[in-house]
Amino acid sequence: MKRQYRITPEGPPRLTDAEIARYRDPKRLIYNYTKAVQRPKRPLYKDPKAFIFLLLIVLLAYLISEGRLQPDPTPRSAPEQEPPVRTGG
Amino acid sequence: MNVKFSSAGAVVVSMYFDPFRLRYFGGPAAFSPSSGMSTDPSEHQLIAAAKADPARFAPLYEHHFADIFRFVLRRVQHRELTADLTQQTFLKAMLGLAKYEPRGLPFRAWLYRIALNEVRMHWRRRKEVLIDIGYRDVKGLSVEMGLELDEPEMQRLAKAMGKLDDERARLIELRYMDGLSFAELGQVLGIGEDAAKMRTHRVLGLLRTYLVPRK
Numbered sequence: 001m002k003r004q005y006r007i008t009p010e011g012p013p014r015l016t017d018a019e020i021a022r023y024r025d026p027k028r029l030i031y032n033y034t035k036a037v038q039r040p041k042r043p044l045y046k047d048p049k050a051f052i053f054l055l056l057i058v059l060l061a062y063l064i065s066e067g068r069l070q071p072d073p074t075p076r077s078a079p080e081q082e083p084p085v086r087t088g089g
Numbered sequence: 090m091n092v093k094f095s096s097a098g099a100v101v102v103s104m105y106f107d108p109f110r111l112r113y114f115g116g117p118a119a120f121s122p123s124s125g126m127s128t129d130p131s132e133h134q135l136i137a138a139a140k141a142d143p144a145r146f147a148p149l150y151e152h153h154f155a156d157i158f159r160f161v162l163r164r165v166q167h168r169e170l171t172a173d174l175t176q177q178t179f180l181k182a183m184l185g186l187a188k189y190e191p192r193g194l195p196f197r198a199w200l201y202r203i204a205l206n207e208v209r210m211h212w213r214r215r216k217e218v219l220i221d222i223g224y225r226d227v228k229g230l231s232v233e234m235g236l237e238l239d240e241p242e243m244q245r246l247a248k249a250m251g252k253l254d255d256e257r258a259r260l261i262e263l264r265y266m267d268g269l270s271f272a273e274l275g276q277v278l279g280i281g282e283d284a285a286k287m288r289t290h291r292v293l294g295l296l297r298t299y300l301v302p303r304k
Contacts, residue, residue, distance in 0.1 A: 002217045003258050005250045007243040011223015012166060020155045023172040026147045032176070033143055033183045 132196055139186055146183050153197055154179075157204050160267055164208045166221055174211060178204040198273040205259070205277060222266065230265040233293060234300070249299035257292045264289055 044050045132149075139146040157178055162171040181203050182189075189199060212218055224231075224238050227246060236242040250258060263269045263277055275285040 001212055001215055001255055003251060003253070003255070004217060004219045005247040006219060006221050007224065007227055007247045008221070009224050009240075011226060012221045015159070015162065015168075017155055020158050023158060023168070023175070024151070024154050025176070026150050029150060029176060029179055029183070030144060030147070032180050033146075036180065036184060037143075 133191060136186070136189065136191065136196060139183075140189075143183055143186075146179075146186070149196065150179050153200055156197060157200050160201060161204055161208060163222075163226075163266060164218075164220065164262075165211065170211070174204070174207045178207050181207070194272060194276045198269070198276040201263075201267070201269070201273070202277045202279075205263075220262075226266045229268075230261065233265070234297065245301050248301055249296050252299045253292065253296065257295065260285075260288055260292055261296070 044054060132152075135145075135148050135152075139149055154175065158171060158175045161174045161178070162168065165171055165174065178200060182200055185203075189196075224243065227243070228238065231238055231242070231246060234246065236246055250261065253261065260274070260278065263274050264271075269277065271285045271289070272282045274289070275282045278285065280288070
């Protein structure tokens with residue numbers, strides 16, 4: 001960035017202390033500071049009720065997915081044939 | 090702070106005769122005018138109090154507001170914008186106060202450093218800036234350069250200053266327009282006091298070579 005200077009006998013008007021004081025606003029400064037350092041809202045996982053609710057949902061989702069995806073442990077087999085009845089002879 | 094600098098950057102010695110200061114700070118030993126350093130005990134207490142409780146930053150804000158406002162205004166030359174940048178400077182100072190270590194240097198220099206960064210952030214997209222200054226702002230510099238305070242000489246000086254790069258121009262502004270001591274200059278630029286002296290000397294030499302010869 002280039003700077004250019006303009007030097008004049010009077011220069012820009014100088015502000016008095018009273019004029020500068022009009023721009024002073026300590027309340028706004030403290031407000032902005034408080035806003036800047038304010039802790040964010042408590043996250044969901046740190047709220048006990050929300051945490052249990054979240055856990056239940058996750059558990060339920062897990063159980064449903066397990067129930068759907070797991071194959072049946074007792075595979076279907078062909079119906080057993082009755083042994084032929086021996087007739088005398 | 091009541092410590093004043095002449096346009097040539099030298100500390101006005103009359104501050105020693107300020108009866109309030111003498112009584113309050115225990116006499117001239119509390120000041121070191123040659124280096125511009127300040128070991129203002131009340132300011133240390135204010136800083137410590139503000140560190141402990143940010144709500145007590147207000148006295149520091151009140152104390153330095155006008156200085157910082159003028160410092161920013163000299164660069165951006167727009168009152169409303171200056172008010173915003175000054176507010177931003179103090180907000181950053183409050184947020185960073187826990188990390189601030191006095192090291193015997195005035196708090197003001199630390200604020201100047203933050204303010205300068207704010208101004209640079211504001212200028213970052215601009216290719217060129219026009220800085221309007223009066224003869225009173227360059228009085229010290231013109232004495233140093235051996236120039237008269239008249240129009241042709243000031244035009245030569247303005248042209249020569251316009252040839253300086255950003256870093257060098259900043260150094261000249263801080264030293265001669267804002268009236269910072271070499272110690273403060275060092276703190277603002279993040280260099281030592283001796284390095285600040287040496288750089289200023291070099292920049293003045295360069296500025297002399299940039300001066301257009303008299304017609």
